[in-house]
Amino acid sequence: MSKQERTERNERRRGYWSYRWKDYSTGYLFMLPWAIGFAVFVAFPVGWSFFNSFNSVRLTGAGFTYTWVGLDNFRRVLMEDNVYPIKLVTYFQEMLLIIPLILIFSFFVSLLLNQKMPGRAFIRAIFFLPVIFATGQVLMELFGQGAGKLPFIEQYNLEGLLRQYMGPRLAEPMLNVLSRAVIILWYSGVQILIFIAGYQTIPRSVYEAIRIDGATPWESFWKITLPAMVPFIGLNAVFTIVDLFTFPFNPVLEQVRVNMFHPQFGYGYASAQAWIYFALILVLLGIALGLTYRSVVKRGAVVR
Numbered sequence: 001m002s003k004q005e006r007t008e009r010n011e012r013r014r015g016y017w018s019y020r021w022k023d024y025s026t027g028y029l030f031m032l033p034w035a036i037g038f039a040v041f042v043a044f045p046v047g048w049s050f051f052n053s054f055n056s057v058r059l060t061g062a063g064f065t066y067t068w069v070g071l072d073n074f075r076r077v078l079m080e081d082n083v084y085p086i087k088l089v090t091y092f093q094e095m096l097l098i099i100p101l102i103l104i105f106s107f108f109v110s111l112l113l114n115q116k117m118p119g120r121a122f123i124r125a126i127f128f129l130p131v132i133f134a135t136g137q138v139l140m141e142l143f144g145q146g147a148g149k150l151p152f153i154e155q156y157n158l159e160g161l162l163r164q165y166m167g168p169r170l171a172e173p174m175l176n177v178l179s180r181a182v183i184i185l186w187y188s189g190v191q192i193l194i195f196i197a198g199y200q201t202i203p204r205s206v207y208e209a210i211r212i213d214g215a216t217p218w219e220s221f222w223k224i225t226l227p228a229m230v231p232f233i234g235l236n237a238v239f240t241i242v243d244l245f246t247f248p249f250n251p252v253l254e255q256v257r258v259n260m261f262h263p264q265f266g267y268g269y270a271s272a273q274a275w276i277y278f279a280l281i282l283v284l285l286g287i288a289l290g291l292t293y294r295s296v297v298k299r300g301a302v303v304r
Helices: 003-052 072-079 084-113 120-133 136-144 158-179 182-186 189-199 204-212 217-228 230-244 251-260 266-298
Strands: 055-060 063-068
Touching: 003 055, 003 266, 055 072, 055 266, 072 084, 072 266, 084 120, 084 182, 084 189, 084 230, 084 251, 084 266, 120 189, 189 230, 204 217, 217 230, 230 266, 251 266
Parallel strands: none
Antiparallel strands: 055 063
């Protein structure tokens, strides 16, 4: 390549970046505070945690001491720990039951709240109020007082029946879900609003056209409403997964916090536990996004 060609290429490159900067500079400036906060408060702690997971970290009088152990922390978590894997599997079983229940409940409640009725705005506000008031500390206090339990579990001896006919392995996560059934109501406010916003994207003319063709409301739901709501179902699935896996009663995170300050384990071992937990959540998010994307593409809503 000649000198003139290199000069022309560099000028085109500078012109391209100048054009990009003029078009997007305002957006970049608005993103700058977030980028700084992310780098300082998220990226650095996450990177430090990842580094710790490959080390044996001890807190001494002289500060932190690091001893490189490679994958030994991960091996110990998966092969030697008798508590963490059980809590991890049990909690994932519970969440795989609660997440579909929240999505189904919020979907059908939002479908009702999307209808024209007196006091519709007031009823929507009632369903959203738990999102405002049910913070982590409030939830802990309410559940500590037994507000999250359903009385019919003890009234009809449901625990004994489940253990008798389903076995302890399946009964335990189901009982834990039932004991936290109020979560389905309290953790559905945002999802209901997202679904209601999704209904507004469906043109009314489509419903009018299918009604003229003689379709019943049941057929219009399966042919129009549900396919159009698939992207919003995926969005709510991702939101619910992230929300519930940072739940204040999360026994997995509690185990990580306990081991972090345990003299036998320390920061390195606890970091390995946290990264295993994080990796499983990423897999679950990837499955939810993949299924949503495939459903949308199959219906021709995405142009590739």
